[in-house]
Amino acid sequence: MRCDLLVKGGTLVLPYHGEVRADVAVAGGRIVAIGEDLGVAGLGDGGEMIDAAGKVVLPGAVDAHFHLGIYRDLALDAYEETRSSLVGGATTVLSYFRTGQHYLGRTGPYETIFPEVLDAVAGRSWTDYGFHLAPMTAAQIEEIPALVAGHGVTSFKYYMFYKGFDLAANSRDARAFTMGDEYDLGHLYLIMEKLAATQAAHPGRRLSLSLHCEQSELMRVFIDRVRAAGGPQNLRAYSQARPPLTERLAIAEAAVLAEHTGVEINLLHLSSAEALRAAARTSARRETTLHHLCLDHDDLDARARPGGGPGGGPGGGPGGGLGGKVNPPIRTREDNEALWAGVADGRIDWVASDHACCLEEHKGDELWPARPGFGGTALLYPVLFSEGHLRRGLPLTRIAEVASANPARAFGLWGRKGALAIGYDADLTVLDPELTRTVTTDLLLSGQDHCPFEGLRVTGWPVATVVGGRVAFRDGKTSGEPSGSYLHR
Numbered sequence: 379m380r381c382d383l384l385v386k387g388g389t390l391v392l393p394y395h396g397e398v399r400a401d402v403a404v405a406g407g408r409i410v411a412i413g414e415d416l417g418v419a420g421l422g423d424g425g426e427m428i429d430a431a432g433k434v435v436l437p438g439a440v441d442a443h444f445h446l447g448i449y450r451d452l453a454l455d456a457y458e459e460t461r462s463s464l465v466g467g468a469t470t471v472l473s474y475f476r477t478g479q480h481y482l483g484r485t486g487p488y489e490t491i492f493p494e495v496l497d498a499v500a501g502r503s504w505t506d507y508g509f510h511l512a513p514m515t516a517a518q519i520e521e522i523p524a525l526v527a528g529h530g531v532t533s534f535k536y537y538m539f540y541k542g543f544d545l546a547a548n549s550r551d552a553r554a555f556t557m558g559d560e561y562d563l564g565h566l567y568l569i570m571e572k573l574a575a576t577q578a579a580h581p582g583r584r585l586s587l588s589l590h591c592e593q594s595e596l597m598r599v600f601i602d603r604v605r606a607a608g609g610p611q612n613l614r615a616y617s618q619a620r621p622p623l624t625e626r627l628a629i630a631e632a633a634v635l636a637e638h639t640g641v642e643i644n645l646l647h648l649s650s651a652e653a654l655r656a657a658a659r660t661s662a663r664r665e666t667t668l669h670h671l672c673l674d675h676d677d678l679d680a681r682a683r684p685g686g687g688p689g690g691g692p693g694g695g696p697g698g699g700l701g702g703k704v705n706p707p708i709r710t711r712e713d714n715e716a717l718w719a720g721v722a723d724g725r726i727d728w729v730a731s732d733h734a735c736c737l738e739e740h741k742g743d744e745l746w747p748a749r750p751g752f753g754g755t756a757l758l759y760p761v762l763f764s765e766g767h768l769r770r771g772l773p774l775t776r777i778a779e780v781a782s783a784n785p786a787r788a789f790g791l792w793g794r795k796g797a798l799a800i801g802y803d804a805d806l807t808v809l810d811p812e813l814t815r816t817v818t819t820d821l822l823l824s825g826q827d828h829c830p831f832e833g834l835r836v837t838g839w840p841v842a843t844v845v846g847g848r849v850a851f852r853d854g855k856t857s858g859e860p861s862g863s864y865l866h867r
Contacts, residue, residue, distance in 0.1 A: 388430025393783035438469025438805030443730035464851035465756035467807030476512035503862035530866030542594025591628035651716030763838030790867035
C-alpha cells in the first residue's frame, strides 16, 4: 500500500478502547492502515515519516469552545490562534460567533453575515474549523433551519447573562450591546422551540444549544455589593460578584426549558463544584475548561502584586491580575479539584480552552472595564497529560475522550474526527511524555502578549501535529501554510 505519511512505533491511544503499540499509514488525508511494522517502502515519492518510538500518538484534539475574531481582526485571529492550537495538539476548532458588539460589531441576517465570516477565515486557518452561531434577534431565530441545511451548522448558543449585562459586566445596557431584541428567557424559549422543530426535520443529526449559564438578576445584586464594599477589585472580587449560585440557578432555568421543548443542551465552561453538582442532575452534556481546572483567583491575584511570582506585576500584569479575568470567573483550588473529579468520573463530557485572544491593552488595570477572556488552546493536551494523567492518574484513553472523541460526537464530527481509525481524517498529534517545559507566552505561538498560565511547569508536549495527513507543526515550529477546511457538520 502506498502512503503519504507513516507514523512509526508510537503508543496509539484509542478512545473507549485502550492503548496499542502500532504504526499509522496515511494517504489522501485519511488514515488507511494501522498495524505492526508497516513498511517504510510503502511511502510514495515525497512521503514523510515520523518516528514516534517512545511517544504517545493521540487523535487530534477537537477544541470545541473557541472565539475567533472576538477582539481582533477575524482573519488575523484565524491565522495566529489556530497556529497556537497546533502547539497543544488540536486539529479542529469550533468557534462561537454572534452579532452585536465585538466580532464584526454589527447586526443583521446570518444569510448575509455568515458568508463574510467564512470568507475571512478561508485559507487562514491551520486547523479544520466550524462555527456555533448565536441567534441574537427574532429574525435570526427564523434562520436556524437554513443554517442547518445550507451551512451544516448543528450547534447554537444563548448567553444567559446578556439579558442584563454586557460582556465585561461593566454596563447594564444589554440592548445596546446585543444590538438585538428582547434578550430574555422568552428569547431562549423561542430558540429552543425553533431548534426542536428543526431537529424533527433532521433526525440523523444531533442539533444542540450551548448555554453560558450565569443568572443576570442575581449578578446585579452581587456586583453591586462587591463594588460598594470598596475592597480590592481583583479576581477574588470578580468571583464573589458572579458567584457559583448564579451558575446553579441559570442551569436550573435552562434545564426546565430544555426538558419542556425536548432540545439537547450543552452546559459550557462549568467553573465550580456547585455548578457541576447542578449540571449533573440534568441530561445535558457538560464542558469545563483548562483554566477552571488549573487556575485559582488567589494565586493569580498574588502574582499580580509586585514581586508576586512569574510574570507578576501591578494591575493586569502578564501571568496574573486582570489578565485572568474571564466569564465565568476563575474560582478556588477546591473548585479545581471538584472539576478534575468530574473529568475522571464522567460527569464532565469534554474539556475545551474557551480560547479568546485578548491583549494586555484590552485588560488594563481596572477590573470592570477589563475585557474577559484569554488564550489557552496551546495547552490542551499538555495540561491534560501533565495535570490529568501524570498528577491525577487519568487514563490516556479518558484524556483522548474528553479532548477529542466526546466533542466530536457532540458536534456532528464523529466518523471523521475524534479517533485514530481507518477511514477517519488523518488528524493526530505525537506527544513526548517526558518533555518538560515551563509555560511562557512566546512558547504558545499566539498573538496574545500575556498568559495566565505563565510559570506553570508542564510535562508532556506535542512534538508533531498532523492535520488532514499533512504535518503542520513539528519541533516547535509550523510547517508550510495553513490548509484547514470548513466543516459542514
